[in-house]
Each structure stands twice: as C-alpha cells, then as structure tokens.
Amino acid sequence: MGKREWWQDGVIYQIYPRSFMDSNGDGVGDLEGIRQRLDHLAWLGIDAVWLSPIQPSPMADFGYDVSDYCDVEPLFGSLDDFDRLQAEAGERGIRLILDWVPNHSSDRHPWFQESRSGRASPKRDWYVWRDPQSGGGPPNNWQSVFGGGAWEWDEASGQFYLHSFLKEQPDLNWRNPEVARAMHDTLRFWLDRGVGGFRIDVIHKCAKDPELRDNPPAPGDNPGYLGQEHLHDENHPDIEDLLRGIRRVLDEYDERMTVGEVYIMDPREAARYYLAGEGLHLAFNFSFLRAPWSAEAFRRETEAFEAALPSNCWPDLVLSNHDVPRHASRYDDPTLGEARSRVAAAMLLTLRGTPFLYYGEEIGMRNVAIPENRIQDPVGINIHPAVGRDGERTPMQWEPTPGAGFGSTDPWLPTAPDADVRNVALQRNDPDSLLHFYRALIELRRATPALHRGDYRSLDSVDGVFAYERSAPGSRALVALNFSDGERRVRLPAGSIAGGLRSEPRAELPEHADEEIHLAPSEAIVLVVD
Ligand code: NOJ
Numbered sequence: 001m002g003k004r005e006w007w008q009d010g011v012i013y014q015i016y017p018r019s020f021m022d023s024n025g026d027g028v029g030d031l032e033g034i035r036q037r038l039d040h041l042a043w044l045g046i047d048a049v050w051l052s053p054i055q056p057s058p059m060a061d062f063g064y065d066v067s068d069y070c071d072v073e074p075l076f077g078s079l080d081d082f083d084r085l086q087a088e089a090g091e092r093g094i095r096l097i098l099d100w101v102p103n104h105s106s107d108r109h110p111w112f113q114e115s116r117s118g119r120a121s122p123k124r125d126w127y128v129w130r131d132p133q134s135g136g137g138p139p140n141n142w143q144s145v146f147g148g149g150a151w152e153w154d155e156a157s158g159q160f161y162l163h164s165f166l167k168e169q170p171d172l173n174w175r176n177p178e179v180a181r182a183m184h185d186t187l188r189f190w191l192d193r194g195v196g197g198f199r200i201d202v203i204h205k206c207a208k209d210p211e212l213r214d215n216p217p218a219p220g221d222n223p224g225y226l227g228q229e230h231l232h233d234e235n236h237p238d239i240e241d242l243l244r245g246i247r248r249v250l251d252e253y254d255e256r257m258t259v260g261e262v263y264i265m266d267p268r269e270a271a272r273y274y275l276a277g278e279g280l281h282l283a284f285n286f287s288f289l290r291a292p293w294s295a296e297a298f299r300r301e302t303e304a305f306e307a308a309l310p311s312n313c314w315p316d317l318v319l320s321n322h323d324v325p326r327h328a329s330r331y332d333d334p335t336l337g338e339a340r341s342r343v344a345a346a347m348l349l350t351l352r353g354t355p356f357l358y359y360g361e362e363i364g365m366r367n368v369a370i371p372e373n374r375i376q377d378p379v380g381i382n383i384h385p386a387v388g389r390d391g392e393r394t395p396m397q398w399e400p401t402p403g404a405g406f407g408s409t410d411p412w413l414p415t416a417p418d419a420d421v422r423n424v425a426l427q428r429n430d431p432d433s434l435l436h437f438y439r440a441l442i443e444l445r446r447a448t449p450a451l452h453r454g455d456y457r458s459l460d461s462v463d464g465v466f467a468y469e470r471s472a473p474g475s476r477a478l479v480a481l482n483f484s485d486g487e488r489r490v491r492l493p494a495g496s497i498a499g500g501l502r503s504e505p506r507a508e509l510p511e512h513a514d515e516e517i518h519l520a521p522s523e524a525i526v527l528v529v530d
Helices: 031-036 038-044 079-091 110-115 177-192 239-251 267-272 295-308 337-350 378-382 424-428 434-447 449-453
Strands: 012-015 048-051 095-100 151-154 159-162 197-200 257-260 316-318 354-358 455-459 465-472 475-482 488-490 497-502 517-519 524-529
Touching (some): 031 038, 031 079, 038 434, 079 095, 095 177, 177 239, 239 257, 267 295, 295 455, 295 465, 316 337, 337 354, 424 434, 434 497, 434 524, 449 465, 449 475, 449 524, 465 488
Parallel strands (some): 012 048, 012 354, 048 095, 095 197, 316 354
Antiparallel strands (some): 151 159, 455 465, 465 475, 475 524, 497 524
C-alpha cells in the first residue's frame, strides 16, 4: 500500500438530504438544515459526508433522476448554500462527497428533451433509442429494476427508449463520446468547487451489451427483473474504459475519491471495478447488507471480499443505506436488539476498510412502518409496499419534541413513533448510549493505526464469536464479537492492554488479552494491545 489517503483512514457518513434537517419548515430537509447540524457530525468524529443527490430533480426517484448535473435542487437550497455548507464542514475537517448519477438522467433533463424531439436531433444518440421489433414490441426482453419492461414507447418519433429504472429515468448512452465528455465536465464542475469525491450511482449499469441481446431467464420462477440473469443489461467488459475515463478526471485533482455502487453480489466482480488501482477508489462491498446475524456469515463475507481485492486496493464496510432496511431492524430482537446494534457498530468500525455510516444508525434508528397512504417511494408504489424504501428514509430523530427536532411537524415521511425516546439529545446526555459508543469507537479507530489502516487476520474462536486481529507497524488490536444469544468465554492472543472498549456499558477491560474473557450475549470487545 502506497501513500495513505484520507478516504482510507476516515469514516464516511451518508445523509439522505430530504430527511436530515428541515431549516425552512416545508417538510423536506435541506442544505441549510445540514449546516445547522454540522456540530453533531463533528462531535461524532466523522471525516466526510456523502450526500444523496442534491442536484435539481423532478423527484420521480427522489433525486436519482437529475435534470441538471451542475446546480442545486431548489428544495434543498442554492449553490451558495452548498458553498457555505462545504466551507463550514471544511472548518470542522469534514469533506463533502456528492452522489453522481451517470447511468440515467431525468426525462426532464434538457439533453433528453432535445433527444426525444425527433430522430434527427443532434442529441438523439445521447440516449438509447431503438426501433420496435417487427411485431411492434420492444427491442429486447430487458426489464426495469423498478417494475415492468425497460423500454418506453415514444409515439411522436416511433421508437423506444431504454430506462433501466423508471421511465422518467432514461439511460444515457455512454458509448457516445460526447456523453462521456459532457458527463466528465459535470464531475469537474463539482471538483472545481472543492468536493472530496463522488458516490457513483449504479456504475455497473453504465455499460451494456452493444447488440442489446436478450437476457436469459434466471433459475426459479421470479417475475420481471428478478426472473432474468443480467448477462447483457449490465456489467459489460467495456465498463473498464468508462471507469478509466472517470478516473482520469479525478486524477486531474488532488485527494479526490470515488466510491461506486456496484450492485453485483459476487465480490470478485465488485472488486474488478477497482481496476487494480486504476478504476474506482472504492467499490461498495454490499455483502453485509444480506448477511444473516451470524459470526460465520460475517467472517465468510469479510474474507471473500479480502480475497477478491487486489493487494493495492482498500475495502469498505456498510451495514445500512437508503435502499435497504436499516440494520437495527434487520437484526432486531426483543431482548438483544440494542446489544446487537453495538456489536454491529464495533464490527463496522474495527474491520479493515472505510466504514460508511447511514444517518441515524448512531442512535439505533429502526425502519418505520409507512401507512399505505403515505408511501412515496416508486418501488413501494410500482412493485410492492413491502419492498418500498421509505421506511429507512424517515426524518432524523434529534430531540424529544413534537417533530423530533427535524424542523417540520408535517414531514414528507412520518417520523418514527419511538422518536421521543430514541433521539440524539437524550443519547448525548447518556454516556452509556449507543451514540456515545459510536463516538468512542470512532475515536479509538482514529487513535489506533492498527484499526484505521492495519492488516486483518482472522482468529480462531468459539462458536458464535467472530474474532480477528488488526495490526500495523507498532500498533495491534484484537476484536471479539459475540453474535450468539448466549454467554461466551474467549481467549485472545497475548498482549498487554493499552486501551479498548466493551460494548456492554461499564463492563471492565481484562488485565491481559489472553486471560479468559466472559462475553455477555451479543457483546463486543476491542482491545488495543502493546
Ligand atoms: C441506486 C440508488 O441507490 C437508488 O436509490 C436509486 O433508486 C437507483 N440507483 C436508481 O438511480
């Protein structure tokens, strides 16, 4: 590993801007709201904030349908608000990472408006237009991730256009060099403004089969998108050129990064997007989003990603985001739920890799049940309420007051019913809270080279316990995570203890690492050893 970069040693915090803090009471969060809450982020100790899309958007997919890549959505504020937020975050040592959505724009983007104006439009080829098949049907069998076919008929020009997501999200044609150039310029726009980098939306979708061949059916009898093997509508080998092009733009600037949403569950495929150091700086390792609550599962997933990653590349860790139910809900349990959140936090912040936190996980926010008449997410509307993503996007819980300190009493999504007892203010006042545990873990991670940059080695342990060692020159840490519902006695390698943390409030650290340590059900211990 060469020079260490801030995005390797640091901790990144994802904000869903609609839901973090509403400064003007219109029911939707905004940039000024985020600015007002910067002290929370600084106190927590994070290094960068990833903002889900803030660019102008008709909000068909809540920002993931961009109608201008180089401005700020008025609901969220203005470019001036952005600059102010970035400056004040910078004063606290916090960088901003923007979401960049290259696979598709909004259908209201001027590029698409121009493209759909007729077959002779100079921007016709900026999107993927095709004639119908001889019987009049769509060009192939590709399906939209969000339900229904992936082709929309355009009566006026007599062709179909491709949309891997909603019909309001037409796919850009990255095979056209003008598109690549224009999109690269949108990166430069924000890089010139000083952003730390980009989270790149569904990057694996940007290169598709140029012949647009049909996908074969997948085993099983799932309908629609899940009923196909995605052989031709994503992950085409030509993605490499595209990744190199993006990387070249980033390399025009110092200290910038990309983290790609490579929604491919095979770690070897996801790891390929690093192009051994010439592609993405990070590719999300999503395997933890699907792992059951088991020591073995997390050990297996950790090692699969470690094994897949080129030696000069750096992993990352993520347990929650705006697309999956929050992990406090996924792993909830009537008696051990809170303790499990602590084990999860200890794992996220001590394994090898850049941790990504999702807003609210630091106070153990759960998914919120959304009444049918309040559903907003197109996935919940088009596919099924049960798979809708609104439940993980509800307003941040700041205070035990009506509206939970979010800034509006009638927010765009309902506030969690437990917001009066689970919120930042109460947990700030309680040194035994999950919030304080997150903060202590982040502080320990920062102070301990083994934890923020060290190697990883798995340790043999007893059933139900995931144990590992992290080591860097002059720095060593030992971690044991009890995933089981019972007590466990573990022994760790020898070492004299220089510090550490236990997830059980006020539990004492042992005197020596290799003495028998009693772990309570769902307890984590992190030991810094000499
Ligand atoms: C992935 C994003 O994370 C998700 O929220 C969005 O709906 C799709 N990409 C489409 O952009």
